[in-house]
Every structure is written in structure tokens, then in C-alpha cells.
Amino acid sequence: MALVRSISAGNFGCRAGLTLSCSKEDGGTLGMMTFSTSSACWAENTPYLTSLAWCMHVKCAEFDILNSKLELFWEQQATGQGNAGVKSDPPKWSYNEALANVTTPPTVQLNATSQYLNTISLVSPSVYLVQWNILTNTQRETVNENTYGISMLIAGVGTPILLTGLAYAPITSSLIRRLKPYLVWPSIIGTYQVRPLPFLLGNALTVGQSLYIAGFIFLNIIFTSINYQSRQPNAWYSTKWREIMAYVLWRTGALAYIIGPLVFLFAGRNNFLLWLTNWSHSTYIILHRWVARVFCLQALIHSILAVILEKEEGSYAASVKEKYWVWGIVATVAVVILTFSSGLWVRSFSYELFLLGHIVFSVILLVGCWYHATDLYHFLGGYQTWVTTMASLWSFDRVARVARVAMVGLRRAKVTELGDGGYIKITVRGIRWGSEPGKYVYVYFPTINPLRPWENHPFSVLPTALLQANHSGSSSVSDAATTPPAADVEKHDPLREQIKPVPHTDIGLTIYVKRSAGMTRSLSSNDSLPVLLEGPYSSNSNRDILRCDRVLLIAGGIGITGILPFLKNHWNIKLAWSVKESAKCLVDDLDGAMAQLASPDKDVRVGSRINVNQLLAEEITAGWERVGVVVSGPAELCHDVGKTQFEFEVEAYSW
Ligand SMILES: Cc1cc2nc3c(=O)[nH]c(=O)nc-3n(C[C@H](O)[C@H](O)[C@H](O)COP(=O)(O)OP(=O)(O)OC[C@H]3O[C@@H](n4cnc5c(N)ncnc54)[C@H](O)[C@@H]3O)c2cc1C
Missing domain, CATH: 3.40.50.80 (Nucleotide-binding domain of ferredoxin-NADP reductase (FNR) module)
Structure with missing residues (x-):
């Protein structure tokens, strides 16, 4: 790539590049780089193709690169950034054909101020060096970003799976059980086990949750700080300080993209980690908040460094007009709003407002992230993969919610007010969800607030049969009534039919609600209130x-x-x-x-x-x-x- 840039970019400051005989004023544009030479022009220009082929032949010799790789590079990048998903014209010759057209080794030497490429030429060594330095270092930094980011992703997802595995493994399970009272349950802040911190600052963490979060923050600090290298002179950054600042800027941005899926995964009701691990939904929600805060911090550092760097480079005024910059600001503002509008005081003030804002700004964040990367690099760097992963995790959760509701279908609930203390009993017949402890369901009453039919709230569910004093007896009556023993099938006894007990009606689920200030306040006695049920979910592994x-x-x-x-x-x-x-x-x-x-x-x-x-x-x-x-x-x-x-x-x- 350094070769292509050495030829196409030409010299230090000029991204417009060397002018070919077919160059025009209105060449193609890729993100920040404007080309006065179109892909079609490069594809058919003999001086360019032969100069590039010769340069590759000479410079790549020491690296012993396979001919097939050189051909692949030629196909993808000689006439445009096919590796970034940009459509470009195929060169008129293959790499080997272009090389075969070099009849005598070139003698014309381009220099840093050369403007035209009219004949087969050698690249300027100084231009080649500065391009080589920045591009190889960019490549190195990209590998680091991805290695560190993916490591954090693996650690984030792998820790709950690993610890659950250890808790179930015969050798380690007793050790984990003995550690639990010290690590997993106690709160790190005195008496704030479940109750909110003063001034609704938030919820205190348990020791176990704080260990996970501390580990995650530690990894972020380490991976944001290590392994930078400067290579000067350099085609993009004139000082070592600016060069390193740029790498930190890129790395914080990349890390934010890569840990983004964790934020979305942890927030979901249908988070696959809930099925694979023994960690509770409330723990994942807490982790969601903290990973999101780290995401926000990375995005903020990225944005602040971008402003400082562009100002130092003198390109700030031009950059702020670029689309990628605007989308970057949109995404950063969205994540800051998401972070600060999710505090406990907002959730307590109005949970529905919090939810609505969360959804709207999450969509804005995803759109901002997508266009920020696409306008800047097209598809180079694969940032869209992370945005797609975030969107997929979110969509999966939403689709699974709808599927759960659809599987139960629209039901009718009997709502009974109990006494004057604000307690309500809701019974929905005909649902068999078993009696395992820890089950809860999200309940929708679409007719209570027709303007917000999607509003739903979590409640613990009880099998209605459990509430009957003699439910075991009545169950057997029911069984006897609905499924006669096989041996009796052929014995038609009219007398027996006459005394057949009426099937009991306690198959279903019951919810007890303590009225609060929102939707539950509108609940009143009703014999047939339309209800949708999303569940059952499990709160804890028991x-x-x-x-x-x-x-x-x-x-x-x-x-x-x-x-x-x-x-x-x-x-x-x-x-x-x-x-x-x-x-x-x-x-x-x-x-x-x-x-x-x-x-x-x-x-x-x-x-x-x-x-x-x-x-x-x-x-x-x-x-x-x-x-x-x-x-x-x-x-x-x-x-x-x-x-x-x-x-x-x-x-x-x-x-
Ligand atoms: C797993 C679980 C099981 C629950 N089981 C029961 C139960 O069996 N009986 C019972 O009376 N209450 C239960 N609750 C609490 C119940 O969900 C809230 O009281 C109810 O959502 C309040 O509704 P509202 O609109 O009247 O709330 P508001 O008065 O508007 O809000 C009161 C508080 O309820 C919480 N809340 C409101 N909406 C939601 C939501 N969609 N998701 C999560 N929290 C919300 C918020 O913390 C809010 O501060 C349970 C909560 C959870 C998380």
C-alpha cells in the first residue's frame, strides 16, 4: 500500500496525488481522501501500472511474498480501495502482465515535489519511507486495537461462563461455594445491599459485581495505554506527539466499537448468557450500566483527542464540516445522553420516560456509529461488523420478546382488588408454566393505556394451583376428570359419568401486585381485562x-x-x-x-x-x-x- 500511496499521493501534504494523462478535476472521493485521478484512469494508465508493478517487484522481493498474494493485492487495491468495499475498475493488466510490460528497468526517479507521472518511474525514496512508516504503523495499530478489543470482549463474555463452569465442576464447586459468602453476596458499601444509595445516586455493587467491573476497567486502562510506537518521519503526522495522540485517538474509538456488543448483550431480557450461566438478570443489568460507562468514556476520550489533534494540525475548521465528523459528534452526544439519563433518579422519576429515551438514543447511537465509520473508511477496518453485532443482539432480544408474547396470545385476566391497602390479585387462566421458583413475567395491559399499548412491567408469577389449600387434591380430581386411566377406557359406566366431578378451574397463573404510581395505579377490579404475557423469565438460578x-x-x-x-x-x-x-x-x-x-x-x-x-x-x-x-x-x-x-x-x- 505504501507503494500505491507513494505514487498516488505523491508527496507529504498533497493527497491529490500525481497527475496522470487521464487525471481530471472531479476524480473519485474516498472518505477524507479526494482523488483527482479516477479508478478508471488508473486502471488503464500504462505509466502508473508499470511503475507500480516494478515497484512491487523490487520492494516486495525482500519479504518473499507469494505471487498469488501480490496478484490479490493488485486486484483489490491497485486501482482503488476494493478492500474497503469501494467499487473500482479492474486494472487492464494483471500484476504479472504489467510487470511483463516493463521492458527495461525504469531510470526516471520521482521526488517529493513531482507532479506528473508520464512515463514508468521509480518512487521517491523519501516519499516511500514516510508512507511506509505511517502505513505499516497504522497496520500494526489496527492489529493491536482488534487484539485488545476482542480480548476484552472474550473476557467480558467468558468470565460469567467460566465462573459458572467452575461453580458446577466437581473439583472447584466446593471452593466457589465457600467463597460465595465473602465475594458474591456482600455489598461493597456498608448497609446498601439492595436499597439505593443516598440522593438516588445508584445501586451499590456486590463484591462479586465490583470485581468483574474493576477487572473490566483495568483491562480497558491497560489496553488503552500499552504498546504504542512512533515511526518518524511520517506522511501524516509531523511530530511524535501528534502521531501517538492519533493512535490513542484511533484505539479509544476502536475499543468503544468492539465492546459495544457487550453493552447491548447485557441489557437484553433474552441475553444468551442468562441461559448459559447462573448469573442473574439484575447482575447483567448492573454490568450493562458499567460497561456502557466505559464505552462512553472511551468515546469521549476519542472525541476530545480528535478535536485537540485537528486543532494542532490546523485542519479543525475543515474537519468539522465533514460528514464523518458530524456523525461522530452525533454518536458521542447520544452515548453521553444515554449514560446520564439512565441514573436511578431518572428511572425513579419516570421509568417509561427513561425507557423511551433509552430506545431513541440507542438507535441514534447505532446510526451515528455506522455513518461515522462508513464516511471515514468506507468498510475498511470492519467497524460496521461491531455495529451490526450490536443491532443484531438488540433485534434478537426484541424479536424473542414478541415471540414469547405471541406464543401465549391475547388472554383475559381477572383482576381483584384486595382490601384497601393497594394490593391487587391478577389471575390468568389456562397457562401452565410449572412451579419452579424465581419465575417472573412482563405483563402488558394494552387497554389500560391505549396510547402506550407496549408498556409492560415485571411481576413474579405463581401457579394458581399453588394457592389452593387442597390443590394437590383438586389436581388429582382434574386429572381423573380429564384423563381417565387407560384400563377404564372401555368401561362405559353411566353412573360414574353422573358423579364425574366438575373439572377444577385453577390451572393458570396468579400475580399479586402492590400498587405504585404508574400503570399499576390504574388497575382496578375487572373480570375480563385483556392481557399479554411475555415470559416466563427466571430471576435467579436457584x-x-x-x-x-x-x-x-x-x-x-x-x-x-x-x-x-x-x-x-x-x-x-x-x-x-x-x-x-x-x-x-x-x-x-x-x-x-x-x-x-x-x-x-x-x-x-x-x-x-x-x-x-x-x-x-x-x-x-x-x-x-x-x-x-x-x-x-x-x-x-x-x-x-x-x-x-x-x-x-x-x-x-x-x-
Ligand atoms: C423481577 C421483578 C419481579 C417483580 N415482581 C413483583 C410482584 O410480584 N409484585 C409487585 O407488586 N411488584 C413486583 N415487581 C415490581 C414491579 O415491577 C413494579 O412495582 C412495577 O413495574 C411498577 O409499575 P408502575 O408503572 O406502577 O411503576 P412506577 O410507579 O412508575 O415506578 C415505580 C418503580 O417501579 C420500577 N419499574 C417501573 N416500571 C418498570 C419496568 N418496566 N421494569 C422494571 N422496573 C420497573 C422502577 O424502579 C420504578 O422506580 C417486580 C419487579 C421485578 C424487577
Whole structure:
């Protein structure tokens, strides 16, 4: 390429290049480089083709390059940047044909001020050197950018997979289990386990989450800082300082592009890592925020360096008018807005506004990234691959959401207001999602707010059958009624038909909602409210909890819905649940589900608090080898339990 540039660019400052006999004023344009010579002109110009072929023959000899590679280069780059996806005219000769047309070695020597190429010539050694220096160093830097960026991508995706594998591998699983209480569960900021930081600054991280994030930031700092090299003299940058600054500028931009897919992957409800690992959706959402902040920082450094460099080079005024520059600004502004408009205070102020803004600015970001790269390099460097990956991950998530909704179809919900405390029970019949703990669903009520039919909210789901005091009995009645035993098929007994019990109607799912200030405020009793359900999703992997000898369930208020399914999934449960007086209706309504537990394994308190420390102490004294604790409820409760050394899981109703 240094040869092509040596001939086509001609000298230091002049990108217009040497003039051929067929050159015109209005040659083709590629990004920042304007050519006064068109591809067709190069393709048919004998002095150019023979000079280039001779130059390649001489200069490439020392590198022992295969003839096929030289031909490939010739086809792709001799008359334009085919490697960047730019359509160019094929040269009239192949490389070998052009070389064969060099009857005598050239003697005319171009120099840095040469303007015309009228006969076969030798490139100017000084021009060749400066082009060689910048182009080989650019190539080197491109390899570094991609190596470092892809390494971070692999580390970002690979860490959860690796740690999950270690947690399940026989040799390491017990070590990981012993480390969990110290690394995975405790918060790094005092009592802020689940509850928000003061002034809604955000949510505190657990030690495990902060280790991942610290590692990711560390990798970014290292990979942004190492392995720069200056090669002067240089055709593009007159000082070492500017040259290195340019490499940092390129690297920060490239790293932002490459880690972009992580940002989109972690945000998805249908993030494939949720299926491959035992990390929870709320953890991925937290990682999404932090990786996005790193992405934003890289983009900001990139943009600031671009301004400084262009000003130093004196090309700022011209650059700001370029399309690639404008799209770069658009993308940078979008990512800054996305980062700062996603704070907890915005989400608490209006979650729907946050979501809408997030979607709009994410689209702007993707479009900005695409055109920034395309206008600058066309398809050279493969930046569009990362934009396409981001868009694909996002689209996959959206399509999967629609598919989940479509699989369930439009249903009718029975909505019942329970008492005056703002508690609502929603029952949707005919859905069989099993009774595994930790399931939740996004619920759409398209008729509640017809202007925003897409609005949906996550709620824990309970199999309706679980709520019946005698649900096991009624299930068997149902089974008997709907599927007679094979042996009885031929015995037609009219008497038996007469006494056949009516099939029970408790197949379906139930959701309990505590009214809040948004969509849930509009919910009121209704026997047939249209509803769409997107799910089921799993909040946490409960595998380790369910393998404990004893499971202690601690719930506060509406948090009971997240842990109730454990009652049907473990043989040795203790449940402690406290509610305010206003939630007495909830206790009454769930009486049936609670019936299977008897005191002392059931401690339900109305109007008084649970003594978490005492509960934990009791379990320790009881001498169980492995105790699992699941907590679901107010943030303070989660924190108290978070100090435990047991297997621990939080069902936090927020992210
Ligand atoms: C996994 C999970 C399970 C949940 N299960 C239950 C449950 O069983 N019963 C129950 O009463 N509540 C549950 N919640 C909380 C419930 O989702 C919110 O209370 C509900 O979305 C509030 O709706 P709203 O429009 O009235 O909220 P608003 O009053 O507008 O917002 C209140 C808060 O709810 C949260 N929120 C609002 N919309 C969303 C959303 N689309 N996604 C995530 N969070 C949101 C935000 O933190 C917001 O600050 C659960 C939350 C999660 C994340």
C-alpha cells in the first residue's frame, strides 16, 4: 500500500496525488481522501501500472511474498480501495502482465515535489519511507486495537461462563461455594445491599459485581495505554506527539466499537448468557450500566483527542464540516445522553420516560456509529461488523420478546382488588408454566393505556394451583376428570359419568401486585381485562439453594410472591413473612398456599417485624449442614440477611 500511496499521493501534504494523462478535476472521493485521478484512469494508465508493478517487484522481493498474494493485492487495491468495499475498475493488466510490460528497468526517479507521472518511474525514496512508516504503523495499530478489543470482549463474555463452569465442576464447586459468602453476596458499601444509595445516586455493587467491573476497567486502562510506537518521519503526522495522540485517538474509538456488543448483550431480557450461566438478570443489568460507562468514556476520550489533534494540525475548521465528523459528534452526544439519563433518579422519576429515551438514543447511537465509520473508511477496518453485532443482539432480544408474547396470545385476566391497602390479585387462566421458583413475567395491559399499548412491567408469577389449600387434591380430581386411566377406557359406566366431578378451574397463573404510581395505579377490579404475557423469565438460578438441607424463606410485604413457589420445591422449609397492617388482605388471600406449613416452620407477622438475626441464629443452632436463605422484600431486610454465611439469594423487585 505504501507503494500505491507513494505514487498516488505523491508527496507529504498533497493527497491529490500525481497527475496522470487521464487525471481530471472531479476524480473519485474516498472518505477524507479526494482523488483527482479516477479508478478508471488508473486502471488503464500504462505509466502508473508499470511503475507500480516494478515497484512491487523490487520492494516486495525482500519479504518473499507469494505471487498469488501480490496478484490479490493488485486486484483489490491497485486501482482503488476494493478492500474497503469501494467499487473500482479492474486494472487492464494483471500484476504479472504489467510487470511483463516493463521492458527495461525504469531510470526516471520521482521526488517529493513531482507532479506528473508520464512515463514508468521509480518512487521517491523519501516519499516511500514516510508512507511506509505511517502505513505499516497504522497496520500494526489496527492489529493491536482488534487484539485488545476482542480480548476484552472474550473476557467480558467468558468470565460469567467460566465462573459458572467452575461453580458446577466437581473439583472447584466446593471452593466457589465457600467463597460465595465473602465475594458474591456482600455489598461493597456498608448497609446498601439492595436499597439505593443516598440522593438516588445508584445501586451499590456486590463484591462479586465490583470485581468483574474493576477487572473490566483495568483491562480497558491497560489496553488503552500499552504498546504504542512512533515511526518518524511520517506522511501524516509531523511530530511524535501528534502521531501517538492519533493512535490513542484511533484505539479509544476502536475499543468503544468492539465492546459495544457487550453493552447491548447485557441489557437484553433474552441475553444468551442468562441461559448459559447462573448469573442473574439484575447482575447483567448492573454490568450493562458499567460497561456502557466505559464505552462512553472511551468515546469521549476519542472525541476530545480528535478535536485537540485537528486543532494542532490546523485542519479543525475543515474537519468539522465533514460528514464523518458530524456523525461522530452525533454518536458521542447520544452515548453521553444515554449514560446520564439512565441514573436511578431518572428511572425513579419516570421509568417509561427513561425507557423511551433509552430506545431513541440507542438507535441514534447505532446510526451515528455506522455513518461515522462508513464516511471515514468506507468498510475498511470492519467497524460496521461491531455495529451490526450490536443491532443484531438488540433485534434478537426484541424479536424473542414478541415471540414469547405471541406464543401465549391475547388472554383475559381477572383482576381483584384486595382490601384497601393497594394490593391487587391478577389471575390468568389456562397457562401452565410449572412451579419452579424465581419465575417472573412482563405483563402488558394494552387497554389500560391505549396510547402506550407496549408498556409492560415485571411481576413474579405463581401457579394458581399453588394457592389452593387442597390443590394437590383438586389436581388429582382434574386429572381423573380429564384423563381417565387407560384400563377404564372401555368401561362405559353411566353412573360414574353422573358423579364425574366438575373439572377444577385453577390451572393458570396468579400475580399479586402492590400498587405504585404508574400503570399499576390504574388497575382496578375487572373480570375480563385483556392481557399479554411475555415470559416466563427466571430471576435467579436457584439450583444451589434447592440443594441445601434447609431453606429459610424471608419475605417482607409483596415480596412473598417471589418466594412462595419454594414451598412446592423443597422438603424442608422455614418461612418468615412480615407485613404491615394494610397488607393483612394479602395474608388472608394466601392462607391456602401457607396451609401446608405449620408452626414453627411458618412465622407470619402482621404489623410487626421479623428479627432476622434471631432467625439466622436459630438455623445455626439447629445444626443444618447447608442452609439456603432466600430473601424477598424491602431493601433493609435484604441487607440484614446479606450478612449471612449461608447460601443466599435475593429476589429484589428492582433493577
Ligand atoms: C423481577 C421483578 C419481579 C417483580 N415482581 C413483583 C410482584 O410480584 N409484585 C409487585 O407488586 N411488584 C413486583 N415487581 C415490581 C414491579 O415491577 C413494579 O412495582 C412495577 O413495574 C411498577 O409499575 P408502575 O408503572 O406502577 O411503576 P412506577 O410507579 O412508575 O415506578 C415505580 C418503580 O417501579 C420500577 N419499574 C417501573 N416500571 C418498570 C419496568 N418496566 N421494569 C422494571 N422496573 C420497573 C422502577 O424502579 C420504578 O422506580 C417486580 C419487579 C421485578 C424487577
